Amino acid sequence: MSFTLKELSHSEDRLTEGHRLCAGCSESIVARQVLMASKKPVVVANATGCFEVSTTIYPFTSWNVPWIHSAFENAPASIGGVEATYLALKRKGKITEDINFLAFGGDGATYDIGFQALSGAIERGHRFLYVCLNNEAYMNTGIQRSGATGRGAQTTTCPAGTCVPGKKEFPKDLTRIIIAHDLPYAAQASPHNWRDLMEKAEKGLECGGPAFMNVVTPCPRGWRFDPALTIEISRLAVETCIWPLYEFEKGKWSLTGESKRIAEGKKEKRPVMDWIKSQGRFGHLLKDKWSPVIEEIQANVDKKWEELIKLSQM
C-alpha cells in the first residue's frame, strides 16, 4: 500500500508538538512516520531513553494515543502484557475494536540491555511492531558507546586517544540476529525515504505477528553535525551502504529504495569517506595515522553489502 503526502496531511496527530527533543533530532520524524502508517488505533510502549523522557515530562505528554513506559529494558515485555490483556478481553467480548501494538526503543534499549526481552517477546509471537530508533549510542545519558556504535566512532566511553581510534568493534548486526528468530517481518529503514519507511511500518503492523524495524536516526548532538542536515545524513547512511534498506518478509530478503537501485547499478555507491567526513564523531579518523581504520570500515561495509546482495537473491 502506497502513501501520498496529500493523504498524510489529513492524518491525526498521534505525537503532538511541544516535546523537548533536540533541534534536528530524527526520533520524532521516524516516530511520526511509523504512527501515521497505522490505519488502526495504536497503543505504544516506549523504552527509557531520549524519546521517552522528551515526550512525557510530567505533567505534560505529547502522546495522543495510549502510551506506556515502564523501564529501560522491558518495552517488548510491557507491550506483550498489553497485547495479552487485549486478547483476553477480546475473547470475553469486552473489546471489539482491532488495535495495533507498537514499541519504540533506542539502540541501547534494543541492542544491549533490552535484547533479552525483545528476543523473548518475538519468540512468544506477540503481535507488535518494535521500532529501534538507532542513533548508535546512549544519547540520553550523554553519548556513550552501545552495541550499535560504529567502528571508529568517538563516544565518551570509547574516546579517541593517542592509542585508541574510538570504538574498537564493529556494530552488532542486530537486524540479522532478529531475522534469525524467523519472525514474519523485519526491515531496515531511514527517515529520508519516508515512503519506504512507512510502507515497511504498515507491513510490520499488519503482518499478524511480531515485527521489527531498525531505523537509522541521526543524532546531531552525538554525531556532531549541523541540525539542519539530519535528513541529508540519513540519506548518506544509505548511499554509502553503511545502512542498507531492506526487508525480510515471510522468509524472503529484498533490498528496497536507494539500496535496491545501488544493487541494480542505477545509483552510485558512495565511499564511506563521505560518511566519515560528514560527522564530528569521526573527525579524528582523518589523521593519517588512522587511515587503516577507514579502510577497515570500508572493507566491512563492502563485505556486509555483498552478503546482503546474496541474501536478497536467494
Added chain:
Amino acid sequence: MEPIALNGDMAIAHAWRQIDPDVVASYPITPQTIIVENYAEFVANGEVETEYVCAESEHSAMSLCIGASAAGGRVATATASAGLAFMWEVLWIASAMRLPICMSVANRALSGPINIQCDHSDAMGARDTGWIQLFGENVQEAYDNTVMSFKIAEHSGVRLPIMTCIDGFIVTHALERLETLETQVVKDFVGPYQAVRPLLDLKNPTTYGPFSQTDYYFEHKYQIMEAMKRAKPVVKQVQKDYAKISGREHSIIEGYKTEDADYVIMAMGSTAGTLRHVVDELRHEGKKVGSVKLRLFRPFPFDEVKEMLEGKKGVAVMDRAISTGSSGPMFPEVRTALYDAVDRPDIANYVYGLGGRDVKIDELKGVYKQLMTKDHDMVNYLGVRP
C-alpha cells in the same frame, strides 16, 4: 465444601483458577514452580479463560504484568528468591503506576551461596518497593490470602500491588488439609474487575510512566505512602468480609495466649505454628508465655503491634532474614512500635532459619528462657554454629 489435601503452591493455583484472572505471566523458579505448572494445566484443559504468557525471565514476567494491568486486565504472577530480586526494579514501577497486580511469593533464600530453601530474604528485599505484603502460615492461609489479595489490591482507595508470601517448601510443598470455597462464592467475593484509566480505553488515551522530575517525583512517592496508609483498614475489612463467607477469622496480627503473658515471641510464616506448640508446652509447665503471628508486614501495623506487646516483660522478634550490618528487618519495626509505649518491654532480636535451617522446639524454649533471664544480646542468632 469437603476438605481436600493440597500443598501450598497447589492451593494458590486453585484460588487463581476460581478467580480466573485475565492474564497470568509465568516463569518457573523453585519453590514457586508448582503454582505456574498447575495453572498451565488448567489453561491447557480449558478450565480458565486466562491469557497465560510464559515469559523468558522474571523481569519480563513482571513487565508483562505491568503492561497487562495498565491495559486494564486482572493480573497474577508468582515468584521466589532470585526471581523476586530480578524483578526488583520493576516492582517499584508497578506500585508507582498503582497497578493492583497480585503476586504469590514462595519465600526462599537469596544467593550466595546459592540455596533453594526457605527464608524471608527475598520478601524483605522487596519491602520498600510499595507492595502490600501479607504472610501466610500454612496451606489454608496460602489459599485464603490469595483470594483476599485481589480484593485488597483492587480496592478503589488502595490500588497497589500485593505480594502474598508463604514459606518455601515448608508450606509450598507440604500436603495439608484445605477447606476451599465454592468457585461462585469466590467469584462473587472478588467481584468483576473494574480497571481505572486502562490503556485499552482508546477514547481516553492515557500516558503511563512519564518522566517525573524533581518538581513532582516527591509528590508521586508521597501518594504511594498515602495509599499504603489506606491499605491497612482495607485489609482488616476484607478479612472481616472473608470471615463471613469462609468462617475463618484472619487478622493483620494474631496473638496466641498473649493476654496474660509476660514473655512473647513474634514471628511471621510457618514458625508461628511451631511457636503455638511451644507456648502450649510451656503453659503446661506454668510459664506465662504467649506468641504473636504477624500477617501484614507492609504497611507495617505499628499501632496494633504496640497494643499487642505493650506491658509485656520480654519480647523476642524472630527474623528469618538478615539486614547485613544491622539486625533482622522486622526487629527495628517492632522496636519502633514500642518506643512510645509507657510500659516498654525488654526486647531482643533472634535471626533464625536462614537457608532453610530448621527451627527446633527446644531452641524456641531457649529463647523464652533467655527472655526470662534477660540473658541475651540485642541481636542473637538461633541455631548457628559459631
